[in-house]
Amino acid sequence: DAMVIQNPRYQVTQFGKPVTLSCSQTLNHNVMYWYQQKSSQAPKLLFHYYDKDFNNEADTPDNFQSRRPNTSFCFLDIRSPGLGDAAMYLCATSRLPLNEQFFGPGTRLTVL
């Protein structure tokens, strides 16, 4: 089945230790999104790729970077995680902007 896969499902890192979250898709969609969801809050868009074009939200901290080496994969790098970065990170894809999004299961990040 075509799907969106996120690895790992649970990630524990130490304060200040770089961490990378990965997302892959078999849908061949053009757009890939990264969201951060903290407890009892709305999912917040961090950035997205439309093909190779990177679109960063204005309020996304510089600590967060992303790479999309090809259509299928997208990575979220957190260069120096702080305690406030503990959250659920959701990856989603859509064929085009405005189309319905297909979500992965999320990665729950814990920062110690």
Next chain:
Amino acid sequence: ILNVEQSPQSLHVQEGDSTNFTCSFPSSNFYALHWYRWETAKSPEALFVMTLNGDEKKKGRISATLNTKEGYSYLYIKGSQPEDSATYLCASYSGGYQKVTFGIGTKLQVIP
């Protein structure tokens, strides 16, 4: 309205009851409104993609309406069943076709 607001934030209904909840979004520069259902331990799944003022969409017992002039959408569930228990998220594309903002969601629990 500057942000996407959903109400109520949580709701308990008896099996068989009909229910509805609201999503309010910025009406200026509107492109689309999505509804997603997010069951516990699963990924969010799209219910509806709505773009035109007056749109009405239906999927089984669930339907949605859209008013883009005043910036709100209603989601209706007829004859709620325990399997309808989930968080219902709306996402607004306002201010740019690539700018998506999610609401905090309405958590519905259907009591057998």
